Amino acid sequence: MQNYGDYFRALREAKNMTLREVEKQADVSNAYLSQLESGKVKQPSPLTLHKLSEIYGVSYDLLMEKVGYPVPERKEKVKSESGKTSIAYRVGDISDDEELELLNYLKFIRNRKK
Amino acid sequence: MQNYGDYFRALREAKNMTLREVEKQADVSNAYLSQLESGKVKQPSPLTLHKLSEIYGVSYDLLMEKVGYPVPERKEKVKSESGKTSIAYRVGDISDDEELELLNYLKFIRNRKK
DNA sequence: TCGGTTTGCTAAGTATTGCAAGCAAATATA
DNA sequence: TATATTTGCTTGCAATACTTAGCAAACCGA
Structure with missing residues (x-):
């Protein structure tokens, strides 16, 4: 190489x-x-x-x-309707409880902004 | 970002x-x-x-x-005007600002129970 | 309070990416 | 033959990724 x-x-x-x-x-x-x-x-x-x-x-x-760079894995699952994969994808691995709290907080953020 | x-x-x-x-x-x-x-x-x-x-x-x-490196082509990848991958490809409809808030809230959650 | 440890940070140095300028040999054109 | 252009290459340089060494403030147990 x-x-x-x-x-x-x-x-x-x-x-x-x-x-x-x-x-x-x-x-x-x-x-x-x-x-x-x-x-x-x-x-x-x-x-x-x-x-x-x-x-x-x-x-x-x-x-x-x-040239020796790490190559992205192809089989990355990336989409979800519920949002679980999506949030973990951006925020890192999270538990189900944390996911729920984050989704609720996201809702709070968005209502607040309005 | x-x-x-x-x-x-x-x-x-x-x-x-x-x-x-x-x-x-x-x-x-x-x-x-x-x-x-x-x-x-x-x-x-x-x-x-x-x-x-x-x-x-x-x-x-x-x-x-x-960090702005080119990302390998994916099937239905669509670029937005800013050049970033579109929301349709990005999982979940989460803005960068929201993402940061979620991360900070996650930190709060995890420290809370200590 | 005191001495040690942890934590984030800066300063200074090394190595590498990538460029502008320009050289030497080959090739084209007269 | 003589001149100009093309082609690959080298040199010197600026920018930046990343390290080692070490500082200052916060923290912590005795």
Whole structure:
């Protein structure tokens, strides 16, 4: 995993693009791209990876994983009508009692504001 | 959220943890955590966010989005004018301000019975 | 009250991301 | 051949993530 620079270079060359072409489209300097491809960059920022993923047509997740960032779990359950998952999702794990109190408090907040 | 430092602080206090407790579990210095919570850090690394997400029991995705990193594409993800993920995707109809209030109230709840 | 411990914070330092400028070799154009 | 342009690369720099060391106030038991 030391040499994902080669991987980025392969992606670019597969698209027959020059460093300066990628620079223009991704708004990332050709200097930095060169460093990236020669293994002199350890962990490019998620934003940079996101731009490159769009240009090269590979998934953002894949690039995140390539450079060693934790990758979000896919099976995250995220939606609920009752609001339980939703509140825990934003506030952290909570007990049923706490959930009830929070929902009541949320109601209080909203009535107060009116 | 402009100052997500408050959010991280609320998460920690809702768990009744000290900076040094989080430091131990996350292997992130208490000094840096303090800077993070007081808004002196712009974009903590994905690895740091991942560790904190596990300790605080919130989703890694949520923290990534909070600090402004691109989040992996999801099926029906819709962007609002502000660029943030829309309410339709976000679970529950909870604003950032409400979220902070809920976290602070949760902290109150948990300290109350001691 | 006193001495130790806890807690949050700041200061200073290291390492890395990413950029602007510019160099050297290859390639194109005359 | 001679000149200009393209291409990848290196150097020096600013910004920032993150650490170690340590300070000041609050806390706590004797």
